[in-house]
Amino acid sequence: xxxxxxxxxxxxxxxxxxxxxxxxxxxxxxxxxxxxxxxxxxxxxxxxxxxxxxxxxxxxxxxxxxxxxxxxxxxxxxxxxxxxxxxxxxxxxxxxxxxxxxxxxxxxxxxxxxxxxxxxxxxxxxxxxxxxxxxxxxxxxxxxxxxxxxxxxxxxxxxxxxxxxxxxxxxxxxxxxxxxxxxxxxxxxxxxxxxxxxxxxxxxxxxxxxxxxxxxxxxxxxxxxxxxxxxxxxxxxxxxxxxxxxxxxxxxxxxxxxxxxxxxxxxxxxxxxxxxxxxxxxxxxxxxxxxxxxxxxxxxxxxxxxxxxxxxxxxxxxxxxxxxxxxxxxxxxxxxxxxxxxxxxxxxxxxxxxxxxxxxxxxxxxxxxxxxxxxxxxxxxxxxxxxxxxxxxxxxxxxxx
Amino acid sequence: xxxxxxxxxxxxxxxxxxxxxxxxxxxxxxxxxxxxxxxxxxxxxxxxxxxxxxxxxxxxxxxxxxxxxxxxxxxxxxxxxxxxxxxxxxxxxxxxxxxxxxxxxxxxxxxxxxxxxxxxxxxxxxxxxxxxxxxxxxxxxxxxxxxxxxxxxxxxxxxxxxxxxxxxxxxxxxxxxxxxxxxxxxxxxxxxxxxxxxxxxxxxxxxxxxxxxxxxxxxxxxxxxxxxxxxxxxxxxxxxxxxxxxxxxxxxxxxxxxxxxxxxxxxxxxxxxxxxxxxxxxxxxxxxxxxxxxxxxxxxxxxxxxxxxxxxxxxxxxxxxxxxxxxxxxxxxxxxxxxxxxxxxxxxxxxxxxxxxxxxxxxxxxxxxxxxxxxxxxxxxxxxxxxxxxxxxxxxxxxxx
Numbered sequence: 107x108x109x110x111x112x113x114x115x116x117x118x119x120x121x122x123x124x125x126x127x128x129x130x131x132x133x134x135x136x137x138x139x140x141x142x143x144x145x146x147x148x149x150x151x152x153x154x155x156x157x158x159x160x161x162x163x164x165x166x167x168x169x170x171x172x173x174x175x176x177x178x179x180x181x182x183x184x185x186x187x188x189x190x191x192x193x194x195x196x197x198x199x200x201x202x203x204x205x206x207x208x209x210x211x212x213x214x215x216x217x218x219x220x221x222x223x224x225x226x227x228x229x230x231x232x233x234x235x236x237x238x239x240x241x242x243x244x245x246x247x248x249x250x251x252x253x254x255x256x257x258x259x260x261x262x263x264x265x266x267x268x269x270x271x272x273x274x275x276x277x278x279x280x281x282x283x284x285x286x287x288x289x290x291x292x293x294x295x296x297x298x299x300x301x302x303x304x305x306x307x308x309x310x311x312x313x314x315x316x317x318x319x320x321x322x323x324x325x326x327x328x329x330x331x332x333x334x335x336x337x338x339x340x341x342x343x344x345x346x347x348x349x350x351x352x353x354x355x356x357x358x359x360x361x362x363x364x365x366x367x368x369x370x371x372x373x374x375x376x377x378x379x380x381x382x383x384x385x386x387x388x389x390x391x392x393x394x395x396x397x398x399x400x401x402x403x404x405x406x407x408x409x410x411x412x413x414x415x416x417x418x419x420x421x422x423x424x425x426x427x428x429x430x431x432x433x434x435x436x437x438x439x440x441x442x443x444x445x446x447x448x449x450x451x452x453x454x455x456x457x458x459x460x461x462x463x464x465x466x467x468x469x470x471x472x473x474x475x476x477x478x479x480x481x482x483x484x485x486x487x488x489x490x491x492x493x494x495x496x497x498x499x500x501x502x503x504x505x506x507x
Numbered sequence: 508x509x510x511x512x513x514x515x516x517x518x519x520x521x522x523x524x525x526x527x528x529x530x531x532x533x534x535x536x537x538x539x540x541x542x543x544x545x546x547x548x549x550x551x552x553x554x555x556x557x558x559x560x561x562x563x564x565x566x567x568x569x570x571x572x573x574x575x576x577x578x579x580x581x582x583x584x585x586x587x588x589x590x591x592x593x594x595x596x597x598x599x600x601x602x603x604x605x606x607x608x609x610x611x612x613x614x615x616x617x618x619x620x621x622x623x624x625x626x627x628x629x630x631x632x633x634x635x636x637x638x639x640x641x642x643x644x645x646x647x648x649x650x651x652x653x654x655x656x657x658x659x660x661x662x663x664x665x666x667x668x669x670x671x672x673x674x675x676x677x678x679x680x681x682x683x684x685x686x687x688x689x690x691x692x693x694x695x696x697x698x699x700x701x702x703x704x705x706x707x708x709x710x711x712x713x714x715x716x717x718x719x720x721x722x723x724x725x726x727x728x729x730x731x732x733x734x735x736x737x738x739x740x741x742x743x744x745x746x747x748x749x750x751x752x753x754x755x756x757x758x759x760x761x762x763x764x765x766x767x768x769x770x771x772x773x774x775x776x777x778x779x780x781x782x783x784x785x786x787x788x789x790x791x792x793x794x795x796x797x798x799x800x801x802x803x804x805x806x807x808x809x810x811x812x813x814x815x816x817x818x819x820x821x822x823x824x825x826x827x828x829x830x831x832x833x834x835x836x837x838x839x840x841x842x843x844x845x846x847x848x849x850x851x852x853x854x855x856x857x858x859x860x861x862x863x864x865x866x867x868x869x870x871x872x873x874x875x876x877x878x879x880x881x882x883x884x885x886x887x888x889x890x891x892x893x894x895x896x897x898x899x900x901x902x903x904x905x906x907x908x
Contacts, residue, residue, distance in 0.1 A: 139560060140868050168906055169510065170887055171894030172517070178907040188907070189508045198908050451905060453898045454867050455885075476870055485885030
């Protein structure tokens with residue numbers, strides 16, 4: 107019996123409300139050995155108070171030692187084993203720019219490159235062409251027309267773009283055309299299986315027309331395609347948990363991930379205050395709220411320890427407004443750690459806090475990496491977190507008699 | 508996706524060095540209820556200092572409550588799920604006496620026994636015949652000649668020996684000839700599947716000739732064979748982790764286990780000092796060092812609490828010489844617990860310490876079973892330890908975008 111089979115069997119509906127507050131990249135490291143992490147440095151009176159009421163623990167995003175990207179990091183928190191459910195790169199890239207993938211779509215990530223007179227790659231990133239310049243080239247590619255298939259070309263940033271083919275009988279099983287080297291020509295898009303033959307032919311025609319269109323470009327006169335992928339088949343929150351789920355996020359990537367599991371995007375918030383307002387407005391219409399806070403990750407990626415501390419304190423100040431809504435279950439966690447010291451995502455466990463009336467006290471009085479090590483949730487895999495949220499929301503029946 | 512697929516996908520090469528220091532049977536128990544374990548009794552200033560710098564935890568060798576032998580214990584530490592990857596008894600026995608199994612080999616463990624005039628077993632251990640006496644009998648068995656197959660017979664201890672058949676088309680699927688009872692005759696070696704028909708025939712011919720050779724022996728006039736097994740198919744450290752791995756061990760069993768996963772045996776050290784010297788000598792030529800210390804296990808097996816304490820202190824004194832080499836990652840652990848009180852391997856979690864610059868402080872200042880319970884690695888399965896070592900050695904890329 108898979109965990110999802112179990113969830114479907116036990117899930118029950120009621121009127122309880124669950125808030126999953128994801129502080130992206132929350133976990134950290136001290137700058138100096140033996141020092142304090144960002145969260146340990148931040149003044150977080152509200153989170154500390156919740157730690158005293160709730161149960162804490164340390165979430166392992168995928169497996170010990172494994173650093174996830176945003177995709178697997180969120181899938182885990184949403185209750186989808188990130189080693190079982192995968193989002194292909196093309197699909198994630200499309201998701202990240204807010205392109206809503208449909209069931210007939212195959213997406214690929216495109217990179218502009220520079221070709222010499224004989225068609226060999228001389229620069230794999232087209233001189234890291236500026237976004238404004240690249241956006242114009244992307245517009246020209248929107249002129250490609252392929253019989254029986256709708257084609258979308260969307261800019262991402264600098265030399266990167268996304269192409270989506272929409273039509274019957276398409277399949278993600280097409281090999282990358284990126285040879286990952288200079289001095290060689292881009293590869294042909296080749297089908298990895300008969301099912302992808304049509305998609306490979308479509309991609310080949312796209313490449314042919316694009317080549318002609320780009321011929322007069324100085325930097326971006328060529329392109330390669332990577333990570334062909336259809337929309338991943340993920341059971342929805344309604345199907346799996348019986349939850350009407352809303353997502354309140356500022357950035358397209360997280361909106362996209364939420365949409366992939368069937369959450370409804372709520373509002374157009376651009377700030378934490380606006381997110382809180384949206385949460386309040388949507389409160390009566392949904393059972394579950396995925397609330398995404400980006401800046402604990404972006405400050406970590408920038409290596410800005412003090413800034414990350416401030417962003418954690420900003421989040422802490424938002425807690426009373428969330429608690430005013432009286433969620434039956436509030437979970438505060440992150441999709442992975444992003445220590446400022448490493449300027450990147452990391453594998454370190456993520457401090458996690460669950461607050462509900464049914465929490466067993468674990469004696470903690472603060473929310474921090476160190477405190478969480480002594481918490482009642484112990485060290486657990488992120489994919490199990492939703493089980494706990496459902497349980498504390500009284501939304502699970504008993505397993506077996 | 509299996510963990511090994513994941514490891515292969517994420518592994519990257521760099522110049523970092525990992526040392527896996529295995530103190531065999533490290534974990535212990537107090538003699539008196541409520542007392543201190545061997546490790547808690549030992550004075551270990553160097554390990555305690557490392558505990559303050561690193562992250563600690565408790566390693567579960569296989570599953571909670573499961574006591575492993577040396578084979579599964581080490582496979583887990585090496586990152587091979589001991590419930591998936593198995594070493595047949597014959598192969599482990601050959602490995603344990605330093606016999607290097609090849610791809611065409613099938614090994615079986617042999618026991619001398621005493622037969623009566625009608626060929627029924629009267630003593631299953633040939634009167635626990637002394638090793639010197641048994642070794643001479645083994646020498647006589649080396650006279651067996653079988654067409655198309657090379658045969659090796661090697662002594663182990665007392666009534667125990669190993670036989671290895673080398674040839675084309677051999678297979679480990681042959682049933683034991685040991686009836687596990689007296690008053691009955693040894694069984695015929697029977698193939699469990701058609702693939703093992705040749706091996707069963709070879710074994711039968713071996714038994715026939717051996718019977719003739721041993722006819723005039725008083726005690727060891729018969730024998731039974733158990734645990735027919737080929738060399739296990741384990742991916743190598745180079746293939747899996749991209750690590751050039753060296754093993755520095757004194758005892759044949761651990762050298763053999765290291766060789767099964769593709770490690771290179773380094774030096775001929777007979778003492779801890781010599782092992783340190785070999786480590787230092789090999790430092791530039793390898794990325795990973797498996798360093799095995801036997802005496803924490805053997806003293807535990809002897810029930811010699813005070814001796815085990817001394818051996819732990821001996822190991823502690825060797826720590827500065829290892830740290831002088833500046834490993835990027837040092838792991839100190841054991842393959843299982845061997846409490847002196849039980850005089851045997853046990854299932855108790857093994858105190859484990861990982862030291863690297865990327866460790867998150869867990870507030871510990873000593874290395875002991877009790878302290879490890881509050882450590883930042885939490886309670887984890889041994890098979891995940893190498894994931895953490897690879898992560899802290901910065902040898903893993905990110906999983907998913």
